[in-house]
Amino acid sequence: MKRTILIFGGLALSLLLLFQISKYSLLSNDLEIEGILAIVAVVFLIVGIYLNKKSLHKEALGEGEIDLKKVEALELSKREYEVLMQISMGLSNKEIADKLFVTESTIKTHVSNVLIKLKAKRRTQAIQIAKELKIL
Amino acid sequence: MKRTILIFGGLALSLLLLFQISKYSLLSNDLEIEGILAIVAVVFLIVGIYLNKKSLHKEALGEGEIDLKKVEALELSKREYEVLMQISMGLSNKEIADKLFVTESTIKTHVSNVLIKLKAKRRTQAIQIAKELKIL
DNA sequence: AACACGCTCATACTAAAGTACCAAAAGCAT
DNA sequence: ATGCTTTTGGTACTTTAGTATGAGCGTGTT
Numbered sequence: 001m002k003r004t005i006l007i008f009g010g011l012a013l014s015l016l017l018l019f020q021i022s023k024y025s026l027l028s029n030d031l032e033i034e035g036i037l038a039i040v041a042v043v044f045l046i047v048g049i050y051l052n053k054k055s056l057h058k059e060a061l062g063e064g065e066i067d068l069k070k071v072e073a074l075e076l077s078k079r080e081y082e083v084l085m086q087i088s089m090g091l092s093n094k095e096i097a098d099k100l101f102v103t104e105s106t107i108k109t110h111v112s113n114v115l116i117k118l119k120a121k122r123r124t125q126a127i128q129i130a131k132e133l134k135i136l
Numbered sequence: 137m138k139r140t141i142l143i144f145g146g147l148a149l150s151l152l153l154l155f156q157i158s159k160y161s162l163l164s165n166d167l168e169i170e171g172i173l174a175i176v177a178v179v180f181l182i183v184g185i186y187l188n189k190k191s192l193h194k195e196a197l198g199e200g201e202i203d204l205k206k207v208e209a210l211e212l213s214k215r216e217y218e219v220l221m222q223i224s225m226g227l228s229n230k231e232i233a234d235k236l237f238v239t240e241s242t243i244k245t246h247v248s249n250v251l252i253k254l255k256a257k258r259r260t261q262a263i264q265i266a267k268e269l270k271i272l
Numbered sequence: 273a274a275c276a277c278g279c280t281c282a283t284a285c286t287a288a289a290g291t292a293c294c295a296a297a298a299g300c301a302t
Numbered sequence: 303a304t305g306c307t308t309t310t311g312g313t314a315c316t317t318t319a320g321t322a323t324g325a326g327c328g329t330g331t332t
Binding site for chain 4: 213214215216238239241242245246258
């Protein structure tokens with residue numbers, strides 16, 4: 001929001017500069033005024049597109065920030081969240097166990113806890129729920 | 137793309153209209169010219185944001201179009217693709233069977249075919265691969 | 273120190289998932 | 303009609319997944 005204010009401030013200044021130019025050097029020529037109008041139009045068109053992309057990027061980042069908060073809200077431990085991510089990568093319990101240097105039993109325990117906390121019946125459902133909660 | 141051309145045509149016309157207005161009714165007054173400049177700036181700022189959103193939506197739809205092409209490329213039949221989507225929704229074979237009014241045996245056959253065609257070992261991996269291919 | 277909590281691991285099951293192979297009915301194109 | 307693919311269904315079996323329960327270990331809290 002602060003950036004937006006700064007950007008608008010810059011825009012106002014540049015607009016004023018254009019006013020000055022039009023007043024003191026180009027006012028007598030009608031064609032030049034049309035040119036200035038065109039320039040202003042194009043510039044602000046580009047600025048509009050730029051601002052829109054910025055805001056969209058902020059939204060995307062915003063989704064990323066929500067992650068950890070919701071993970072805490074679900075009371076998922078670090079390890080459980082870690083296992084959940086590996087599940088979403090399509091790994092089996094054995095593969096996850098090897099990747100995290102623990103036994104398959106341990107992974108099964110973690111998976112069961114994840115399923116309970118996400119209120120899922122299967123690991124595939126856990127993936128779906130986690131993506132709905134934008135945790136992945 | 138055709139829409140973009142139409143929109144730009146409309147913009148050019150409105151710009152010309154502003155020129156006419158400025159020429160025949162407001163040219164003598166400096167303050168009014170500034171006002172017109174401001175209006176043009178704001179209008180094109182809004183137009184820029186609007187166009188950007190449009191283009192982003194088109195990209196989103198574009199990804200959607202690629203879907204069917206890649207599904208065909210993978211030689212996935214309609215039914216197999218249908219099953220694949222239900223898998224990604226976190227449903228079990230039995231639940232998919234009930235939803236599509238067939239037996240679990242049939243779903244198992246479809247699932248096996250999907251796994252072979254997606255080169256996946258598990259249904260969770262199939263989900264991951266399908267999302268990478270932007271098929272879901 | 274005592275306690276809660278997270279991580280680890282195990283055993284013993286039950287339940288899904290997945291494989292292999294086969295086969296019949298339906299839809300489609302030549 | 304004859305072939306080809308899809309869809310459907312079955313049997314039999316192996317492999318993962320998931321549940322239930324218990325237990326040891328380390329860490330931070332009270």
